[in-house]
Structure formats: structure tokens, C-alpha cells
Amino acid sequence: MLATLIRLLGDFDLAEEARQDAFAAALQHWPLAGVPDQPRAWLVEVGRNKALDRLRRQALFRDRILPLETAATEETTPPEEDEDAHFGDDHLRLIFTCCHPALNLEAQVALTLRTVCGLTTPEVARAFLVGEDTMAQRLVRAKKKIREAGIPYETPAPLLLDERIDGVLAAVYLVFTEGYAVTAGSDLIRAELCHEAIRLGRLLDTLLPRRPAIQGLLALMLLHDARRPARTTAAGDIVLLEEQDRTLWDRTRIDEGLALVDAALGGRGPVSPYAVQAAIAALHARAPRHELTDWPQIAGLYEVLLRLQPTPVVELNHAVAVSMVDGPQRALDLVDSLAARGGIGDYHLLHAVRADLLRRLGRRPEALDAYGAALAASKLEPEQRLLQRRMEELQQL
Amino acid sequence: MQYLLLIYRNEAEMMAMSPATAETQMLAYRDFTQSIIQSGNFKAGDRLRPTSTATTVRVRDGRTVTTDGPFAETREQLGGYYMVEAKDLDEAIAIAARIPNARDGSIEVRPIWVLNKA
Numbered sequence: 001m002l003a004t005l006i007r008l009l010g011d012f013d014l015a016e017e018a019r020q021d022a023f024a025a026a027l028q029h030w031p032l033a034g035v036p037d038q039p040r041a042w043l044v045e046v047g048r049n050k051a052l053d054r055l056r057r058q059a060l061f062r063d064r065i066l067p068l069e070t071a072a073t074e075e076t077t078p079p080e081e082d083e084d085a086h087f088g089d090d091h092l093r094l095i096f097t098c099c100h101p102a103l104n105l106e107a108q109v110a111l112t113l114r115t116v117c118g119l120t121t122p123e124v125a126r127a128f129l130v131g132e133d134t135m136a137q138r139l140v141r142a143k144k145k146i147r148e149a150g151i152p153y154e155t156p157a158p159l160l161l162d163e164r165i166d167g168v169l170a171a172v173y174l175v176f177t178e179g180y181a182v183t184a185g186s187d188l189i190r191a192e193l194c195h196e197a198i199r200l201g202r203l204l205d206t207l208l209p210r211r212p213a214i215q216g217l218l219a220l221m222l223l224h225d226a227r228r229p230a231r232t233t234a235a236g237d238i239v240l241l242e243e244q245d246r247t248l249w250d251r252t253r254i255d256e257g258l259a260l261v262d263a264a265l266g267g268r269g270p271v272s273p274y275a276v277q278a279a280i281a282a283l284h285a286r287a288p289r290h291e292l293t294d295w296p297q298i299a300g301l302y303e304v305l306l307r308l309q310p311t312p313v314v315e316l317n318h319a320v321a322v323s324m325v326d327g328p329q330r331a332l333d334l335v336d337s338l339a340a341r342g343g344i345g346d347y348h349l350l351h352a353v354r355a356d357l358l359r360r361l362g363r364r365p366e367a368l369d370a371y372g373a374a375l376a377a378s379k380l381e382p383e384q385r386l387l388q389r390r391m392e393e394l395q396q397l
Numbered sequence: 398m399q400y401l402l403l404i405y406r407n408e409a410e411m412m413a414m415s416p417a418t419a420e421t422q423m424l425a426y427r428d429f430t431q432s433i434i435q436s437g438n439f440k441a442g443d444r445l446r447p448t449s450t451a452t453t454v455r456v457r458d459g460r461t462v463t464t465d466g467p468f469a470e471t472r473e474q475l476g477g478y479y480m481v482e483a484k485d486l487d488e489a490i491a492i493a494a495r496i497p498n499a500r501d502g503s504i505e506v507r508p509i510w511v512l513n514k515a
């Protein structure tokens with residue numbers, strides 16, 4: 001409903017006020033007159049009228065009412081059988097507006113959670129570990145830019161659509177990774193973010209069906225989220241993939257994810273990096289035990305991913321897979337060459353992976369040094385505890 | 398000869414100005430504009446919306462890359478301008494991306510501040 005009001009009114013704040021007015025009016029009228037046949041259409045109509053009243057009162061008549069009334073005459077007789085299609089279109093428009101590339105990624109994510117997902121400003125602030133005032137300002141600034149820079153409230157033209165979908169998916173994936181990361185902050189909020197990201201993924205998949213990038217991202221999120229119950233202990237300690245109790249994994253999510261991976265890889269068009277990552281997650285999900293993981297295929301998929309996304313993090317993950325196929329020495333060579341090229345900096349996972357490989361090679365003092373470097377570079381408490389545990393185990397050998 | 402006069406000033410100070418000072422400055426601008434219209438020097442001039450509304454557009458490897466915020470490099474210098482009418486930011490970005498220098502330089506897209514003609 002908010003999405004529809006934003007389309008009709010062309011302004012986020014005005015639409016939010018209109019929605020509140022409409023709900024207030026419904027509380028007054030419905031108990032007396034009964035719920036109308038089309039409650040949503042009723043609310044939209046009342047909301048729009050309230051907003052027009054508001055605009056008139058604010059003496060913005062010249063600037064805004066005239067164009068709106070022209071638009072309204074086209075809107076008053078919506079084809080009723082299209083009600084749901086309309087609703088979907090409005091949602092899609094809203095997502096593309098919130099994730100417009102002229103907004104920075106932080107603003108896109110905040111605005112999407114606030115407007116599309118309906119989280120409150122304090123909830124969004126808590127999710128991103130910033131103060132409520134900071135988040136409120138970020139939202140105000142984003143809405144101001146939409147209004148003043150003329151960001152359209154529209155689904156992009158077909159020619160632009162693929163490019164713009166990438167931007168939307170990046171924002172959705174950021175919501176998910178923010179929720180999935182083992183950072184400080186309450187678990188409830190984190191799970192909520194993953195849940196919202198998956199909901200957005202499903203919505204996109206429904207509204208823009210059969211697109212490998214969307215299917216791939218949704219699959220990736222489902223397959224990772226399936227592991228949530230197994231990846232931390234009750235005390236909040238990290239349980240590594242190899243040690244997880246796989247019976248705790250969410251089978252429903254895995255099944256949905258696996259079907260989507262097949263669809264994403266079987267679709268037409270270029271291979272989506274999300275689909276490749278999802279295919280990797282699928283191989284983990286399919287392995288009944290860690291020892292039965294299909295590492296050669298995972299290493300191969302990382303090579304494909306490296307061609308699509310040649311980033312240091314992908315290289316690092318590729319090296320880990322290689323260590324399971326060709327042993328730790330070849331992987332260590334890859335990691336050392338990655339480190340020598342620079343560009344990855346003092347990344348804690350680089351040190352952690354090196355430490356692990358050195359430990360498996362029996363090079364204990366060097367492994368301890370690397371664990372120390374990882375510990376110094378890590379900023380998250382559960383990660384630090386894991387690294388400390390590893391160091392202690394090694395010292396006791 | 399034609400010349401482009403570019404106005405640089407501290408945006409934060411502008412925003413923090415008292416209504417009285419802002420009024421004085423607006424009148425000064427009005428007088429100045431009137432004077433160059435009368436003298437026949439005036440071609441075009443507008444006030445821009447603040448940098449918070451700016452979008453920077455670059456085309457790299459055939460892909461349009463948009464970033465939030467004004468152009469902030471010191472390696473590139475202002476070399477020209479177009480003023481265009483576009484129905485929304487997407488159209489403005491699409492036009493900006495077609496400017497030849499979008500492929501090696503940057504184009505800042507900033508909305509004109511249309512003053513109320515009351």
C-alpha cells in the first residue's frame with residue numbers, strides 16, 4: 001500500500017503520512033460502516049485524498065496539485081482485475097527507487113529496509129549498529145536526494161534493467177551478509193535481517209521470474225541461512241563448517257535452495273556469480289558428512305568464480321578448496337602469492353587461512369605466528385575466541 | 398568571446414546563514430543579474446541544488462557507473478558544461494553517459510534549483 005501511495009504522490013514522506021491518515025480513518029469508519037469490499041483500494045483512495053488535503057493546506061497547490069490531479073483522473077478507474085498486478089508493479093518500482101545507483105549503498109539498504117520491508121527506524125539503526133539519530137539523518141538525506149535530484153519512481157526500461165538488477169541484488173545481499181555476519185548485536189535482529197533479505201529475494205523472483213542472477217542470489221541466501229542453527233553454540237561461539245551438526249541444517253531451505261541453483265545454472269544468459277556461489281553452497285549442503293564433500297568440484301567452481309569475480313577473497317576461498325584436493329602445500333603457495341601481490345592488506349582471514357595451512361603442514365611456530373596476526377587483525381569477538389581456541393590447541397600439542 | 402563564470406562557495410556556511418543575510422545576498426544576486434542582463438552580457442545562469450543532490454557519472458568499459466555525491470577528484474579539471482532538460486535523473490544520467498569525456502573523465506549531474514516565480 002505504501003508503494004502504491006508513493007507512486008501516486010511521488011513523495012516518500014507524504015506517502016507515509018497518508019498511510020497513517022488512512023489507517024486512522026479506517027479505525028473510525030470500518031467499525032460503523034463495515035469493512036469495504038476492497039480494503040486496500042479503499043485505504044489507498046482515502047490516503048491519497050488525505051494527502052491532497054494536506055498539500056492544499058500547505059499551499060503547494062500550484063507546484064503539485066495540478067500535475068497530481070491530471071494523474072488522478074487516469075488513476076480513478078483502475079482496472080480492478082489488475083489489482084494484484086498493480087501491487088506487484090508498485091513494489092518493484094519502490095525497490096528500484098530505493099536501490100537507485102545515485103544513492104550510496106548504505107542509503108539504499110537503509111531505505112529498502114525502512115520502506116520496502118517496513119522496519120522501524122530504530123530497528124534499522126540497531127541492525128547496522130549506528131545511533132537512531134544517525135540512521136534517521138541517513139534516511140532523511142536519501143529521501144531528500146530522491147525528491148530533489150529527480151530520481152524516478154519507476155522500474156527501469158528493459159535496456160537498463162539487467163544493470164539495475166545487479167545494483168538491487170547487491171543491496172539485498174548486503175542486508176543478508178549484515179545479518180549473517182557473526183558481529184556484536186542481538187541475534188534476533190540478525191536473523192530478522194536474513195529473513196528480510198530472503199523475503200526480498202523471493203519477491204524479486206516472483207516479480208521478475210526466471211532470471212539466473214535473482215535465482216542464484218536467493219539460492220545462495222537460503223543455503224547459507226539453512227546452516228544458521230548449526231553455526232554457533234548457545235554461548236555464541238563459532239562452529240566451523242567441518243564441525244557443524246548437519247542434522248540441525250534446515251532441510252526446507254536446502255531443498256528450496258537446491259531447486260533454485262539448478263534453475264539458475266540451467267537458465268539462459270551469462271553465468272551469474274551468485275549462481276556459482278550458490279552452486280558451491282549446494283555442494284556443501286549435499287554432503288552428508290564433511291569428509292564426503294566434493295572438493296574437486298568446489299575447487300573447479302571457485303576457478304569459474306575467479307574468472308567472473310577476480311577478488312582477493314575469492315582467491316583465498318579457492319586456495320582453501322585447493323588444499324582439500326591437492327594438499328596444504330599447494331594452497332599455501334597460492335596464499336603466499338596472493339599476499340605478495342598486496343591488495344588484500346592485513347585481512348584477518350588471510351592470516352587465519354595461512355595459519356591453518358601451516359598447522360596442517362606441521363610448521364607449528366609459523367602457524368602460531370600467523371594465528372597471532374589473524375587475532376590482531378580480527379575485530380569480532382566470536383572470531384577472536386575461535387582463533388584463541390586454535391592457538392591453545394596448537395600450543396598443547 | 399563567451400565566458401563561463403563558476404561560483405564556488407562554502408555550502409555549509411550558506412546553509413547556516415541567517416534569513417536576513419540570505420535575503421541580503423539574494424537581493425545582491427538579483428541586482429547583479431539584472432545589471433548584466435541590461436548590459437547585454439547575460440547568456441544563462443542558475444542556482445544549483447546542494448552537492449548532497451549530486452550524482453557523478455562515468456562510463457568505463459562500456460558500463461555506466463554512477464556514484465552518489467559530487468565530483469571530488471583533483472586530477473581532473475572542469476572543461477565544459479551542458480545544460481539539459483530531462484524528465485528525471487535516469488534520463489539525465491543517460492545523456493551524461495553519452496558525453497565523450499564520460500569515458501575517461503567524470504560528469505557531475507546536479508539539478509538546477511528552480512526558484513519560485515511567485
